[in-house]
Amino acid sequence: MKHIFLYLLISTLSFNVFSQSEITENELKDHLLFLASEKNAGRFPGGKANRRVVNYLKKEFKKIGVAPFDSGYKQNFKAALRVEKGAMEKPVVKTCNVVGFIEGSDAGLKNEYIVLGAHYDHLGLGGPSSKSDTKNTIHYGADDNASGTSALLEIAEKIASQKHKLKRSIIFIAFGAEEQGLLGSQYFVDNPLVPLSQIKLMINMDMVGRMNKEKHVYMGGAGTFPNGVAFMQSLGESLNLTPIVHAGSVGGSDHVSFYKKGISVLGLHTGAHPQYHRPEDTVDLINFKGQKQVCDYIFKTIMELAATDYKMEFINQD
Incomplete structure (x- = not known):
């Protein structure tokens, strides 16, 4: 009986480690259901809903092992x-970016x-x-951009489980007030938590929840780092996707x-749709498998x- 109990305990612990380190449709959905919920009322900057979402993001970062900078997550x-x-x-409102890193x-x-x-905010x-x-x-903003925010949390969780493989460090940012004019990202690059010269690439996810049947993933900026277009095209095709690079x-x-600061970028999305910036952008339309x-x-x-010494340098595309 003791051996059976020990086996079950080990099996349970192994399952929990696996389930916490893998990107899953269920966890994506759980994050999205919270972010695009009625009580969060469209995640407008300032106010109780904004604070509720920020606290959720801070809690998730801490849980999965994304460390805060000296000033904290906010x-x-x-x-x-x-x-x-x-x-x-x-009136001007108070809001924030939620920022952490894995070294x-x-x-x-x-x-x-x-x-x-x-960006975690909406309209x-x-x-x-x-x-x-x-x-x-209420403009629920399930795709714009609860999809990108939930993706941020799930990818961060998986990277944290494999952090021993990393050579370069990763910074994770949930931006505030993007819908008000890219205010959160502008604030970050004007007040960086590390020298901008040390940031070699910024990957942005904005509306990644509505992949179509052709499995299109659209991206701009792939030419801003060496061999980026061929790299993203080949990697996407190897995953049975149809990247539009x-x-x-x-x-x-x-x-x-x-990009305006001379940093290589990738901006990814799964395409526009009729529900963009409308109340109808709801969780039931998200393609979780995609x-x-x-x-x-x-x-x-x-x-x-x-996790490699891939050569990184900025290539201007203007």
């Missing part, structure tokens, strides 16, 4: 909110960083960026802030670049 800043044309200005093991390369990021009840005629209605086409989300495939793609990309 990088606080103030956001000036967008208003309708001709309307009175809204590499190579004596020299651990001082080089790859950033993985996704709240609508506002000037909404595409809907319906006013004061652009050398340039850098625009539209938080990676732009890094989202997991995107996560696996990004995880393998990071490990190929961070």
Whole structure:
């Protein structure tokens, strides 16, 4: 009986380690259900919902082994909110980026960083960026960008389980106030927690939850690091994906802030859809199997670049 109990205990512990280190559709869904829930009311900057989401992200980072910088997980800043044309200005609100890192093991390369990021905010009840005629209605933002935020957590968890393989260090950032004009990423590059010269690549995930039947994964900026286009194309195809890889086409989300500072970038998404910036962008439309495939793609990309001495340098695409 004692041997049977010991076997069951070891089996349970092994299962828990495996389940916590693998990227799973169920965990992606759990994160998304929280982030795009009614109580979080569209994750608008400032207020209780914003604080609730930030606390969730901090807790997840700590649980999976993503370490805080000396100032903690929060990088606080103030956001000036967008208003309708001709309307009175809204007050500035307090929000933050949620930032952590996993250190590499190579004596020299651990001082080089790859950033993985996704914005966690959305439009709240609508506002000037909404595409809907319906006013004061929760814009859930399941794809934009609860999908990228949940992917950030799942990829971070898997990287943490294999951190002994890392040579370079990885910084994970959940950006605030992206929808207000890339404010979180702009604040980070203006107030970096490591020297910008040591950041060798920024990978951004914005709307990665709606993969189509052709398994398209779109990306811009692959030409900003050596052999990036061929690298991303080949790796994607090896995972049975159909990558649409652009050398340039850098625009539209938080990676732009890094590119403007002379940092190599990759901006990934799974394509536009009719629910963009509308209340109908809900969890029931997320393709979790496809989202997991995107996560696996990004995880393998990071490990190929961070667990090796792959040459990294900035290549301007303007």
